Amino acid sequence: MADIHVVREELLPPVRPPRRHLIAITDLTRDDVERLLATARSFARSLEREMKKLPTLRGRTVVNLFYESSTRTSSSFELAAKRLSADTMSIKAAGSAVDKGESLKDTALTLAAYDPDVIVIRHPHIGAPHLVAGNVDAHVVNAGDGKHQHPTQALLDLYTLEQGLGRIERLHVAIVGDVLHSRVARSLVQALVLLDARVTLVGPPALIPRGIESLGCETSYDIRAIEAADVVYVLRMQRERMQDGANYVPTLREYTARWGVTPERLRPGQKVMHPGPMNRGVEIDPRVADAVDALITDQVRSGLVVRMAVLYDLLTHGPVEVKVAAMEEVA
Amino acid sequence: MMLYAKDSRKANLVIRGARVVDPGRRIDAVLDVRVDDGVVAQLGTGLEANGHRVVDAEGLLLAPALVDPHVHLRTPGREDEETIASGTEAAAAGGYCAILAMPNTDPVVDCSAVLGALVEQARTEAGIPVGFLAAISKRQAGSELTEMVELAESGAAGFTDDGCPVASPGLMRRALQYNALTGCTLAVHCEEQTLSRSGQMHEGYVSAQLGLAGYPSVAESVMVERDLSLAHYEAQPLHLLHLSARESVDALREAQAHGVTASGEVTPHHLCLTDEAVRSLDSNVKMNPPLRGPDDRAALIEALRDGTIGAIATDHAPHARHEKEVPFEAAPFGVTGLETAFAALYTHLVEPGLVSLPTLLERMSAGPARIYRLEPPQVAVGAEANLVLIDPQAQWDVDERSFRSRSANSWLLGQKLRARISLTVAAGRVAYG
Numbered sequence: 170m171a172d173i174h175v176v177r178e179e180l181l182p183p184v185r186p187p188r189r190h191l192i193a194i195t196d197l198t199r200d201d202v203e204r205l206l207a208t209a210r211s212f213a214r215s216l217e218r219e220m221k222k223l224p225t226l227r228g229r230t231v232v233n234l235f236y237e238s239s240t241r242t243s244s245s246f247e248l249a250a251k252r253l254s255a256d257t258m259s260i261k262a263a264g265s266a267v268d269k270g271e272s273l274k275d276t277a278l279t280l281a282a283y284d285p286d287v288i289v290i291r292h293p294h295i296g297a298p299h300l301v302a303g304n305v306d307a308h309v310v311n312a313g314d315g316k317h318q319h320p321t322q323a324l325l326d327l328y329t330l331e332q333g334l335g336r337i338e339r340l341h342v343a344i345v346g347d348v349l350h351s352r353v354a355r356s357l358v359q360a361l362v363l364l365d366a367r368v369t370l371v372g373p374p375a376l377i378p379r380g381i382e383s384l385g386c387e388t389s390y391d392i393r394a395i396e397a398a399d400v401v402y403v404l405r406m407q408r409e410r411m412q413d414g415a416n417y418v419p420t421l422r423e424y425t426a427r428w429g430v431t432p433e434r435l436r437p438g439q440k441v442m443h444p445g446p447m448n449r450g451v452e453i454d455p456r457v458a459d460a461v462d463a464l465i466t467d468q469v470r471s472g473l474v475v476r477m478a479v480l481y482d483l484l485t486h487g488p489v490e491v492k493v494a495a496m497e498e499v500a
Numbered sequence: 501m502m503l504y505a506k507d508s509r510k511a512n513l514v515i516r517g518a519r520v521v522d523p524g525r526r527i528d529a530v531l532d533v534r535v536d537d538g539v540v541a542q543l544g545t546g547l548e549a550n551g552h553r554v555v556d557a558e559g560l561l562l563a564p565a566l567v568d569p570h571v572h573l574r575t576p577g578r579e580d581e582e583t584i585a586s587g588t589e590a591a592a593a594g595g596y597c598a599i600l601a602m603p604n605t606d607p608v609v610d611c612s613a614v615l616g617a618l619v620e621q622a623r624t625e626a627g628i629p630v631g632f633l634a635a636i637s638k639r640q641a642g643s644e645l646t647e648m649v650e651l652a653e654s655g656a657a658g659f660t661d662d663g664c665p666v667a668s669p670g671l672m673r674r675a676l677q678y679n680a681l682t683g684c685t686l687a688v689h690c691e692e693q694t695l696s697r698s699g700q701m702h703e704g705y706v707s708a709q710l711g712l713a714g715y716p717s718v719a720e721s722v723m724v725e726r727d728l729s730l731a732h733y734e735a736q737p738l739h740l741l742h743l744s745a746r747e748s749v750d751a752l753r754e755a756q757a758h759g760v761t762a763s764g765e766v767t768p769h770h771l772c773l774t775d776e777a778v779r780s781l782d783s784n785v786k787m788n789p790p791l792r793g794p795d796d797r798a799a800l801i802e803a804l805r806d807g808t809i810g811a812i813a814t815d816h817a818p819h820a821r822h823e824k825e826v827p828f829e830a831a832p833f834g835v836t837g838l839e840t841a842f843a844a845l846y847t848h849l850v851e852p853g854l855v856s857l858p859t860l861l862e863r864m865s866a867g868p869a870r871i872y873r874l875e876p877p878q879v880a881v882g883a884e885a886n887l888v889l890i891d892p893q894a895q896w897d898v899d900e901r902s903f904r905s906r907s908a909n910s911w912l913l914g915q916k917l918r919a920r921i922s923l924t925v926a927a928g929r930v931a932y933g
Contacts, residue, residue, distance in 0.1 A: 274825050295700070295712055296781040296828030315829055316711035355711050378714070380705030415697070 190309040191479055192298045193318040194359040202327065202363060208478035209328050209471070216252070216474065226255035229484055230285040234276070234301075235312070236262040236292040241445060241469055242312050242321070246289050249476035255286070273297055274304055281305040286484055290314075308483040316350050322444055323356035325475040327364065329468045330400065333440055341367040343395040345430055346404030346452050349376045349417070353444045354404055358384050369394055372404075372428055375417040392428050395435070402442045403430045403453045425451055432456050440464050502655040503598055503629035503874070503927075504622035505588070510538030510928045511885060514549050518557035518889060522564055522879040523858035524866045533562060535885045538928020543881060555923060557889055563861045564877035565597030565888040565924055568838065569765060569868040570662070570741060570813030573630070575618070577606030581818040581907050584618070588627040588931075590816075590838040590905040595888040597628055597877055597926035598869070599838075603635045604663040610635040610646045612654035619655050628926035631657030631872070633687065636675045640664045645674060652682035658872055660687040662741055665723055667693065672727060676736040685872050687739040688727050690748065691789070695719035700829055702744075702775040702792045710779065712829065715790050721747035728755040728762055737761035739871055742815050744770050744789035746799035753808045763871045765813040766800050768841045769911055772848040773797075777911070783824045783831035784911045787817070801854055804863055811868035812860075814841045818907030836910045839903055843917035846892065851918060889923035889933065896920050 190196065197205075215223060231250040235243050243259065250257045260280070262268070267276060273292070280288065281304070288307045290298050295315035302309040313319040330337050342361055348354045348370050358381075361368050368386035370377055371394045382388060395401050406424060418424045430441065431454040441453075441463045449455045458465060513535040520531045520543070532547040533540060568591060574582040584601075591599045601618075603609035609618065615634055622630050634656040638644045640663065648659060659679060666672040666688060679686045699715025701707050707714040724740060728751055731738035743749060743764045752764050769787065774794050777785045785791060803809040817834025824831050837844075842864065849855040866876035877886035898915050900908035923933030 272822060272826065274822075292827060294827035294829035295710065296783070296830075299781045300825070300827050314827070316713075318711070352711060355709070378708035379703060380708040383705035384709060 189483055190298070190302050191320050191483065192302065192309060192311045194320050194323055194356045194363065196320070197363070199363050202324070202360065205324055205475070205478045205482055206328055206331060208481055209474040212474040212477045212481075222252055222254055224254050225481060226250070226253040226484055229255040229287070230283065231255045231257050231287045231289065231480060232280050232283075232285040232307070233257065233259040233312075234280065234288055234290045235260070236267065236290075236297070237313065239291055239312070241472060242291065245469075245472040246312060246476050249473055249480055252473070253477055253480060255480070258283075258285075273300055277301045277304050281307065287480060310479060310483070313352055316352050316355070318356050319352040320356050321472070321476055321479055322353050323360040324479065325468060325471040326357055326402070326442065326444070327360055328471040328475050329442065329464050332471070333464045333467060334399065337361070337364045337366050339365060339367065340400060341369070341398045342400045342402055343369045343371055343398035344402045344404060345371045345392070345395060345428060347376045347407050347417075348372055348381065348404065349378050350407040351404050357402065358386050362386065369398060371395055373418050373424065392434055395430070398439065400440045400442060401430055401435065405444065405446065406448055406452045408448075421451055428452070429454060430457050432460070438462065442468060444468065502657065503631045504619050504655070505626040505629040505927060506624055508929050511535050511925055511930045512537065512552040513555060513885075513925070513930070514547050514552045515555045515557045515562055515887075515889065516547070518560045518562035520562045520879055521858060521861060523862040524564070524876060524878055525880060527879060528858070533879065533887070535887075535925065535928070538885050540879065540881055540883050540885050543879070555889065559891070559893065560922065561890040561892050562879065563888050563890065564865045564879055565886040565926060566595045566842065566864045567868045567874065567877065568596050568599040568814050568816070568841070569811055569872055571599045571601050571816045571838065572604070572818065572834070573601040574818055575605060575621070576614070581820050582905060583625070584622050584630060585625040585627065586904060586906045587816070587838070588625075588630055590903065592628050592924045592926060592931035593904050593921060594838040594840070595842050595890065595921040595924050596838065597886040597888070597924065597931070598631070598874060599628065600631045600633055600657050600872060602660065602662045603633050604640060608635050608640050609633070610638050610640070612647070612650050615651060615654050615656060628924075628931045633658045633660050633662070635659070636661045636666055636686070637671060642667050642671060645671070645678060648678055648682050652684050656682075656684060658685040658687055658739075660689065660741065662687065662689045665689055665691045665693065669726060669730065673730050673734065676730055676734040676738070680736055683873075685737065685739050687741050689741050690720050690723035690727060692719050692723045695722065699790070700786070701778045702790045704775055704793050706775045706778060712778070715788075717745035717747055717792060717796065720745045720789055721751060724748040725751045728752065728760055731755075731762060732758065732760045737763075740764040742767050742770070742789060742813060743800065743809065744792050744796060746796045749799045749803045749808060753803065756808065763811065764803070764809040765811040765868065765871070766804060766809050767813055767815045768837055768844045769835060770797065770800055771804065771812070772844055773911065781828040783826065783828050784835055784909050784913065786828060786831050786833055787815070787835050788833035801849065805855060805859060810863065811871055812841070812845065812863045813868065814838055816905075818905055819909045820907065824909045834909070836903070836905050836907055839905060840898060840910060840912045840917065842890065842921065843896070843919045844912055846919035847917045885925045885928045887923070887925040888921060890919055891922050892919045894918070894920035
């Protein structure tokens with residue numbers, strides 16, 4: 170991936186910071202993650218005030234390019250950019266030139282003509298953000314590429330964990346369900362391992378990819394493995410990714426019976442998370458989804474401040490505390 | 501067995517002072533070589549020019565020219581990606597004196613009308629001799645055999661459904677039985693598609709980390725085992741295309757030990773790279789079969805050394821730029837290789853000491869020739885001149901602007917390679933240099 174992240178500094182005006190992208194959690198160091206979480210905390214405080222808009226990214230342009238349906242990711246990126254006073258453009262594949270057969274590269278070059286500062290992209294194919302990053306000068310943020318990565322989801326999950334449990338280090342998180350098709354799971358495992366949490370993946374054999382332990386996690390096919398965890402992170406059963414005849418599990422009914430997260434399978438006090446959208450009654454029992462120990466709505470709320478932090482971090486540099494103090498004066 | 505090329509002037513050459521390496525004839529000596537009217541006329545020292553073109557080859561390597569048994573010339577149907585003219589020009593620049601083209605074109609080479617048109621075209625535009633394999637099944641659809649005997653009589657160089665497996669074991673058996681009448685080589689692309697499914701790369705820890713759908717080794721090896729069993733039962737020869745997995749190599753070695761007349765080939769990219777390369781998400785490392793793990797690569801190199809795998813094949817698969825400049829997952833399979841194969845293998849296998857130079861030369865020339873019952877190129881008095889002159893010291897950058905192929909989907913773009921082809925003589929004619 171390093172090749173594609175090569176910064177062609179000579180092409181950038183001197184006032185701009187070095188161009189960086191957020192395509193995968195592996196692009197980040199532990200320091201980067203901690204800085205992003207701290208920035209998100211600062212933004213959370215600023216959002217408690219009556220005037221919620223910050224002037225920080227005034228004059229900047231953020232393009233949201235979504236080739237897959239999305240509610241929470243696209244809306245929170247758009248709101249995050251607006252809260253920072255950036256101009257935003259949202260382009261959905263349906264109804265655009267993509268419908269007329271335009272290639273991703275051509276769409277990216279077309280958008281690049283407006284000189285955007287950030288392109289946020291969601292695409293059904295792995296490698297789409299790399300392709301855009303290789304062809305435009307904007308910062309590229311991956312909002313989900315196929316089954317590969319969804320780094321801002323992992324960051325908002327870390328933020329939620331830190332807010333809900335006070336720490337991430339040495340937490341034990343069980344991730345349950347369709348790991349094979351989940352970009353959320355892949356990004357989250359890498360992020361948790363980076364911050365020294367313990368991760369156990371639980372699910373049916375065909376949905377736990379061979380070799381995934383190489384990321385530094387454990388695996389189990391037995392739902393009882395969630396008992397020992399501090400947090401149970403439930404993955405969506407991705408019906409839209411289940412090809413006909415794949416037989417990953419015989420039926421959803423069998424899946425729910427074996428791996429559904431129900432109150433009976435949880436310990437009191439165990440926190441529950443889900444990246445949404447939920448299939449109530451499939452991977453998660455409605456009683457679990459609505460219980461007080463569920464952090465699911467906190468995750469959505471975290472999405473806004475974490476995505477503000479990501480945009481801010483890409484477009485500015487320097488100690489966060491100072492900058493936040495400075496912009497509070499302006500506001 | 502027929503190869504076709506346009507006619508041109510036969511060479512008259514004196515190549516002076518090269519290190520001549522012909523593994524088949526156990527020659528490794530500094531010699532002069534004289535070619536009269538396209539035929540090797542004399543080997544010796546201090547040979548006279550006699551008005552011939554003189555090539556000062558001191559410090560260079562002269563060997564039997566290379567044979568590529570697996571090339572996609574994209575003609576008919578995708579002449580924007582490659583033509584017989586551009587493909588053979590690329591092959592000549594890569595040191596090849598003969599190539600075999602696969603039949604998965606549009607239309608498929610599945611009847612003598614399509615084959616005949618290709619043969620005619622090759623006679624007017626092929627810069628080096630080219631042979632055409634015909635399909636095993638009509639439209640490569642895997643249900644009805646082609647008219648194999650008529651195709652063989654019309655000049656088919658062999659039979660394959662390359663790109664597609666022969667999914668039905670029943671049809672595969674019939675193909676083996678019927679091919680006994682043609683005298684041609686039957687070659688198979690081994691892939692059990694219910695196992696490879698929509699696989700994008702080798703199934704292993706790298707695919708698990710990247711989220712790319714896995715195409716496991718067993719998707720290849722169960723088909724290799726099935727086809728070897730059928731070949732054994734029918735007592736017919738069989739050639740296995742582009743092997744990638746350790747399990748496949750093991751099965752081939754065991755079948756050979758049991759007396760099955762089976763051969764195998766391997767590509768430069770499977771010999772040089774592993775699935776780690778896919779982390780770049782560069783669509784130029786996406787091919788079928790996929791790059792596999794380090795253990796598979798080691799097994800392929802070992803099989804190449806011990807002769808289990810007798811041939812190196814580029815599986816040169818040109819693709820239009822706009823079709824490869826898409827997200828990895830949306831890109832078509834295949835990479836080019838004709839113009840870089842020798843240098844890539846010299847740099848990545850010979851220089852590090854993994855494979856000896858004579859072994860590499862044998863597997864790139866006489867090895868593939870024998871599998872398809874072609875006359876093996878050799879440096880021998882009286883033989884048609886099929887010679888390649890190589891500068892083993894030359895270092896060069898792989899740059900798409902230098903490609904003669906119409907496509908540039910090479911996994912080597914931007915890399916530095918050692919060893920460069922400086923002259924190719926194919927069928928007695930100077931084809932390059």
